[in-house]
Amino acid sequence: MPVPEGHPDVFEREWPLRVGDIERTGRLRFDAACRHIQDVGQDHLRELGQEDTHPAWIVRRTMVDLIRPIEFSDILRLRRWCSGTSNRWCEMRVRIDGRKGGLVESEAFWINANKDTGTPARISDDFLRGLQATTDVDRLRWKAYLTAGSRDDALEIRPYPLRVTDIDMWDHMNNSVYWTVIEDYLDRHPELLAGPLRVTIEHDAAVAGGDELEILTHVYPAGSTDKFGADLTDRDVITLTYVVGNDVKAVAALFAL
Structure with a gap:
């Protein structure tokens, strides 16, 4: 979906790529990009005057396409901008451009939550009208794209110790921290960065402070990946399953575009 150029309801911000956002080669990391996606979302809420009325949002899925690296x-x-709505959730697109030609595209499925109960809450009519200004999709439904991998056939099971700085004010691992797992995997498999790469994370349940998180790795070679989509049978798909004991918390998938 291209940017609706010149549309008054496309929210825009600029800021420098800083040292804390890059990995050893100078590339904008996935976790830093997703922190920026969170931050620009909060800025957008504040600009719309909705930060107090819609303060709590739960991300269900974030899909990020690294088209061209953005560098230090x-x-x-x-x-x-919004790319789809229902009365309790929406999909929001964020495009990140670097002035030197780098490009990261993203889309996230956000659920408006009651801040006291954590359950899905109705989006107010005035806010919904503003969101719908950039999309015709007003009956957005949730459909999971990914399936968790099993311990029994995992290629690798790695402990992923949590740090106190990973935990937010709701005693959950912050959304952006899930993406540090992606960077950890890419550091060991840099060949995946040779061309455009899509990474998707779907959340099933929150990782809480004190949890003993483990990552299950599965690699599905080309020809065995039809369950991910008919157009993906010609490439490898890697999944990383986030588990605490036997409980699946999230699933990530990586494949070349």
Whole structure:
């Protein structure tokens, strides 16, 4: 979906790519990009005057396409707009451009939550009208794309110790921290960064402070990946399943575009 250029309901911000956002080669990391996606979303809420009325959002899925790396000393241009709605959730696109040609595209499925109960809550009519200004999709439904891998046939099972700084004010691992697992995997498999890469994370339940998180790795070779989509049978798909004991918390998938 291209950016609705010039549309008044496309929210835009710019800021520098800083040292804390890059890995050893200078590339904008996935976890840093997703922190920026969170941050521009909060800025967008504040700009719309909805930060107090809709303060709590739960991300169900984030899909990020690394088209061209954005590298250190660049300026990030973030544009955010709605690409689909229902009365309790929405999908929001964020495109991150670097002035030197780097590009990261993303779409996230956000659930508006009651801040006291954590359950899905209705989006107010005035807010919904604003969201719908950039999309014709008003009956958005949730459909999971990914399936958790099993311990029994995992290629690798790695402990992923949590740090106190990973935990947010709700005693959950912050959304962006899930993406550090992706960076950990890419550091050991840099060949995946040779071309455009899609990474998707779907959340089933929150990882809480004190949990003993483990990551189950599965690699599905080309020809065995039809369950991920008919158009993906010609490439490998890697899944990383986030588990605490026998409980699945999230699933990630990585494949070349």
